[in-house]
Amino acid sequence: MIQRIQTLYLFLSVVISAGLIFVFQLWTNTEDVKVFATDNYLYLGLFLASALLSLISIFSFKNRKSQFVMGRVNIILNFILLGIFVYQSLNISGETNVSEKGIGILLPIFSIVCLVLANKAIKKDEDLVKSVDRLR
Numbered sequence: 001m002i003q004r005i006q007t008l009y010l011f012l013s014v015v016i017s018a019g020l021i022f023v024f025q026l027w028t029n030t031e032d033v034k035v036f037a038t039d040n041y042l043y044l045g046l047f048l049a050s051a052l053l054s055l056i057s058i059f060s061f062k063n064r065k066s067q068f069v070m071g072r073v074n075i076i077l078n079f080i081l082l083g084i085f086v087y088q089s090l091n092i093s094g095e096t097n098v099s100e101k102g103i104g105i106l107l108p109i110f111s112i113v114c115l116v117l118a119n120k121a122i123k124k125d126e127d128l129v130k131s132v133d134r135l136r
Helices: 005-022 041-059 064-091 102-136
Strands: none
Touching: 005 041, 005 064, 005 102, 041 064, 041 102, 064 102
16 A cells, blocks of 8 residues: 555655755845754754654555544644744734745645645545445
8 A cells, every 4th residue: 555646645745844944945034044944943843743744644554544634633734834934924024034035935835735635545545445345
């Protein structure tokens, strides 16, 4: 079951949450200093928790229900991260602290899309197994 399509989606979520945070900046300060997720422990912790949850979900393929629940929790975690980014970028009056937004702010959205597609595939597999069990 590890060769299923949801594994690919979950792996993409791991790459986005754990790999791309080192590549793409979140924003640029007024002093032209690029701020990455690794500069703040909260952002780094939330990104790595999301990646770890996706990785655990990949290897719990024998228990599809827990895999589905972990996907939902991961989606909620990414929405929290996205909310923090939106709050951080909109809260500052006159953009004194954030002068230019980077593509790193959109990383949770890409991760959410991958996780929703993975949950859809997990649900499809679960429905298929239930329909086969009904025929026995």
